[in-house]
Amino acid sequence: MAQIAVIAKENYPLYIRSTPMENELKFHYMVHTSLDVVDEKISAMGKALVDQRELYLGLLYPTEDYKVYGYVTNSKVKFVMVVDSSNTALRDNEIRSMFRKLHNSYTDVMCNPFYNPGDRIQSRAFDNMVTSMMIQVC
Amino acid sequence: MRARSAWAGVRRLGWCMADKVLFEFLHTEMVAELWAPHPDPGPGGQKRSLSILESIGFRVGQALGERLPQETLGFREELDVLKFLCKDLWVAVFHKQMDSLRTNHQGTYVLQDNSFPLLVPMASGLQYVEEAPKCSVSPAPVPGLHLRPSVRHPQYPRLPELGHHLCDIPACL
Numbered sequence: 001m002a003q004i005a006v007i008a009k010e011n012y013p014l015y016i017r018s019t020p021m022e023n024e025l026k027f028h029y030m031v032h033t034s035l036d037v038v039d040e041k042i043s044a045m046g047k048a049l050v051d052q053r054e055l056y057l058g059l060l061y062p063t064e065d066y067k068v069y070g071y072v073t074n075s076k077v078k079f080v081m082v083v084d085s086s087n088t089a090l091r092d093n094e095i096r097s098m099f100r101k102l103h104n105s106y107t108d109v110m111c112n113p114f115y116n117p118g119d120r121i122q123s124r125a126f127d128n129m130v131t132s133m134m135i136q137v138c
Numbered sequence: 139m140r141a142r143s144a145w146a147g148v149r150r151l152g153w154c155m156a157d158k159v160l161f162e163f164l165h166t167e168m169v170a171e172l173w174a175p176h177p178d179p180g181p182g183g184q185k186r187s188l189s190i191l192e193s194i195g196f197r198v199g200q201a202l203g204e205r206l207p208q209e210t211l212g213f214r215e216e217l218d219v220l221k222f223l224c225k226d227l228w229v230a231v232f233h234k235q236m237d238s239l240r241t242n243h244q245g246t247y248v249l250q251d252n253s254f255p256l257l258v259p260m261a262s263g264l265q266y267v268e269e270a271p272k273c274s275v276s277p278a279p280v281p282g283l284h285l286r287p288s289v290r291h292p293q294y295p296r297l298p299e300l301g302h303h304l305c306d307i308p309a310c311l
Binding site for chain 2: 073074075103104106107110111113117
């Protein structure tokens, strides 16, 4: 079970996809609440005296059933991934590489001249990439 | 004459540099097409053409703003954003860096480019001086990073300097 969400700078969703299809509302709610944690992490990183910021935010918060991971781009677009806690085979590196793939696909969507930034993402290539990632996770 | 010098340039620099010239030509034609006084102006007239031009630059800048910083890590503050603008973005689009960046550390930044590539061809003579500010697409290439530039008009009649005066940065980084 997993969910992947792309959230715009103004905190509205550009793309949400979850498997399985039932209980989708619960996933939407979880992504919504994780936005607070994302904002917290971003502002914390801004104040910290670290030389450079990382885009990958890591594990945002674990619940008893799920783990939520976050990633933010330079244009403040957030990617949130919710995975099943029982899936212990998933390591940090794999999550990082998944986020990087997401970022690359999102950049491709942005460079599409027919896409208006701020619209929902309806690209088939993006859909296929997300589908393949979900198969990998589940 | 322009075409001949462009071809000489291509032969000198090799085939791989042709895209610089192509970009210049494309840009010139785009501006000429949109700026030319229309015998039958549509609704809004020339103002609409200008806004079309600006929105093209805006959109391209947004895409570049996504694509270019992908390798670099996150920006910590406004200064990082502006350094990226001066170095990476300028190099990617104009193959040179911005010449100087000054700040008063209170939200105002002055970026100076002593030989803005889109205006340099006009510097060779004085005839285009009045046309110069209007003919260049206002480079609003940082919408994704949320800065609002206002282009200051070139001061010198000889070599147009392009100064961007950024103030009141909303800092939605």
